[in-house]
Amino acid sequence: MLEITGLRKVYEGRGRVVEALRGIDLTVERGELVCVVGPSGCGKTTLLKCVAGLLAPTAGQVRLAGRVVDGPPPGMAVVFQEYGRSLFPWLTVSQNVELPLREKRVPGPRRTALVQQALAAVGLADAGSAHPWQLSGGMQQRVAIARAVAYEPQVLLMDEPFAAVDAQTRADLEDLLLGLWHRLGITTMLVTHDIDEAVYLARRVVVLSAAPTVVQEDLHVDLPHDRDQIITRSDPRFAELRAHVYGHIRAAKTDPGRPPAGTMKA
Numbered sequence: 001m002l003e004i005t006g007l008r009k010v011y012e013g014r015g016r017v018v019e020a021l022r023g024i025d026l027t028v029e030r031g032e033l034v035c036v037v038g039p040s041g042c043g044k045t046t047l048l049k050c051v052a053g054l055l056a057p058t059a060g061q062v063r064l065a066g067r068v069v070d071g072p073p074p075g076m077a078v079v080f081q082e083y084g085r086s087l088f089p090w091l092t093v094s095q096n097v098e099l100p101l102r103e104k105r106v107p108g109p110r111r112t113a114l115v116q117q118a119l120a121a122v123g124l125a126d127a128g129s130a131h132p133w134q135l136s137g138g139m140q141q142r143v144a145i146a147r148a149v150a151y152e153p154q155v156l157l158m159d160e161p162f163a164a165v166d167a168q169t170r171a172d173l174e175d176l177l178l179g180l181w182h183r184l185g186i187t188t189m190l191v192t193h194d195i196d197e198a199v200y201l202a203r204r205v206v207v208l209s210a211a212p213t214v215v216q217e218d219l220h221v222d223l224p225h226d227r228d229q230i231i232t233r234s235d236p237r238f239a240e241l242r243a244h245v246y247g248h249i250r251a252a253k254t255d256p257g258r259p260p261a262g263t264m265k266a
């Protein structure tokens with residue numbers, strides 16, 4: 001579904017040149033849920049923006065279902081961390097969810113059905129007539145997720161989507177995402193700085209190196225398919241996987257290119 005080949009991104013401006021990505025090669029299969037982690041500033045957001053067609057790569061390319069991405073493609077939805085800035089305060093919750101469907105020229109009755117289904121799926125069936133500023137942070141992020149889901153994307157990209165909410169809401173939103181993913185099978189790529197969250201959610205965790213950034217590790221998460229906040233997180237294998245990813249990130253920070261010592265067999 002997604003093929004990223006030789007992706008390089010260099011920011012240039014005002015005498016400062018930053019090579020955010022050196023060369024990323026990564027394939028995401030249809031229906032996969034992949035989490036991307038890496039040291040702070042390694043280029044996770046840059047990678048996601050290139051995949052979303054919001055930034056042009058300096059070299060290399062991204063393909064969505066075989067087509068080169070050279071601008072925001074119709075089959076993609078993005079959820080950012082800053083829910084407060086991603087919703088229009090003057091529109092109701094329903095209108096916010098409906099907006100991309102209007103742009104996609106979905107007929108009226110179908111739009112109404114999609115909005116209702118998506119709001120029900122995120123537990124906000126009764127909040128359609130409210131304005132975003134009348135909702136809690138966690139509820140606003142649910143609206144952003146509903147908007148993405150209603151759009152029926154081929155690929156869902158998420159950049160630290162749960163970073164700005166409290167721990168309990170975060171766990172609820174993680175499980176909400178897993179439930180939607182199980183039901184709808186949307187190909188999902190999620191960037192997070194939270195290693196535990198990555199291992200909990202993903203079927204694959206991709207670890208980026210520190211700059212100059214490449215894929216340092218591509219780890220299959222062999223935990224049981226159905227995840228549970230208590231059972232999964234207390235599984236000894238969860239601890240092993242988390243330690244393995246943590247080891248890679250620590251090694252990347254101290255000595256890029258050197259594999260970590262003393263971690264498990266993956």
Ligand SMILES: Nc1ncnc2c1ncn2[C@@H]1O[C@H](COP(=O)(O)OP(=O)(O)OP(=O)(O)O)[C@@H](O)[C@H]1O
Pocket residue numbers: 011012018019020038039040041042043044045046047193
């Ligand atoms: N618009 C920009 N102009 C210049 N440099 C930029 C720009 N955006 C990002 N960078 C630089 O590119 C590098 C990667 O930034 P990016 O935000 O992609 O990393 P990240 O892994 O998402 O960071 P974090 O973990 O802190 O969220 C950093 O050195 C950053 O300073």
